[in-house]
Amino acid sequence: MIGVLSYLIFFMILALVFGIAVLGLNLQWGYTGLFNAGVAGFLAIGGYAMAILTGPSREAVFGGFELPFLVGLIGAMGAAGLGGIIIGLVTLRLRGEYLAVATFGIAVTIQLVCLNWEYLTGGTLGLIGIPNPTHELASAPLAQNAIFLAMVVALTALVYWGLQRIVNAPWGRVLKAIREDEIAAESLGKNPALIRLTSFVLGCMLMGLGGALYVAFIGFVSPFDFLPIITFQIWTMLIVGGSANNRGAILGAIVVWAVWTGSGYIISQIVPPEFQAQSGAMQAVLIGLILVLSLLFRPRGLIGEKLHVSRHAKL
């Protein structure tokens, strides 16, 4: 019983941490139509920023400032936001699949930097010993995780509320207009470049927040945490849950994470040991299958987009 409960807590922490990143992607893709295929890169920036800011100091590696957890979170969002500004300025003139290719390439580059710039990132070994703030508050692992979950729930709720406020509002209306017809929007006085950049950067900051929470929870960071498969998972969460719907984004994160971990467990039980090495690939295929089924049978996702944008314009 305790085992199930502690597993559920562990599961929900990771699902909601991804959920925050999915909310970021939803702002970019769902509301603004920006095809960011480099989610893993922004998670990595947030994760490493957290590790550098709050981690223990060590020889021959930059950082280890041992700053408070909250500073780490804010710093991670700031770093990912700054990355978003720079990458946004160079890529947002690109549209659709061109933007996707560019951001994908940038995320791979970021991962390679994490792998090779040892002075900053610790290289392949990564950075370990990142403090988890709940360890000071409780000693039993179950209690620690319960506290962490409470914090993640609170943060998710805050992010959800903050996003709902701005997307169900005139700002969100402009995002949607640009997504639907950029030429009409600019002919009606909206500045697409500025609005696209703003949405992109805010979304990247949320991805940074997700990456930072992930790292603080796991306690270490390595370049192998941010492989392109993460981008694929986050995208699937959004499409399955419902693009342009923040509740859908969170639901999608939980559902897809359940399928991912559940299938991992089942594969470990039923697949003969000599094929276990391929279990990751099998999981990825399964996620791909869900994505395709979702696109075929429920293209709007579990909870789709609402017609009204501004909460002041309901009829």
Place this chain on the structure above:
Amino acid sequence: MTEPLLSIRDVHKGFGGFKAVDGISFDVPRGSIAGLIGPNGAGKTTLFNIISGLYSTDSGEVILDGVRLTGKAPHQVFGSGLARTFQIPRPFPAMTVLENLMIVPRPQAGEKFWNNWIRPGAVKAQEEELRAKAEQVLAFCNLTQVAGSEAQNLSGGQHKLLELARILMADPKIILLDEPAAGVNPTLMRDLVDRILELNAQGYTFLIIEHNMDVVMSVCDPIFVMAQGRLLYQGNAAGVRSDASVLDAYLGETI
């Protein structure tokens, strides 16, 4: 003579080797309903795209009320007081008709995302104002009954009205309409003409591309005739009817 409101000066635009607009100059007087006519492919829409900042010019310039529009981005042109509709309507398809209108006016407090967190009261008050204004404009354009519909579900003629309604939400100095009557049924067309005349009486200046000669001849003065990227003629309705080169451009059609 007073200063013209809109002044087009020797504008050129080519696509590859093809000269779509080949040295056009004309002035739209303040307070007028000017017409721009010409055969298919004459370059009329291309000229609108240049004026509104969607296309760059190869040479020449466009001046609105003493302000140079050439080189400005479309949103800046709109900000300078020039609003245009599209020949093929461009609604925001998955938005309600009401919100297609409410999005237009500027500046909106709620378009700065942080105001939705720190000044929700101001945003709400402004949204209520916008909504009231949108409802007026919808009534004016006979669109009240579809206010809550998704814009993509409107009929062709209603899309034309929506194009007009949207720009009436702003307070432009000049309104450019690209074939407002195309696809609109005769009753609705009479309404549309009445609306244009009414707005003109309120002080709005228009430049209208239109193939429907009844509409052009009854409301437009001056009328500019374009063919193959060049200005063929300018004058009033009677002059256009009797000018040989205009008749020639229309291959003897009665106009």
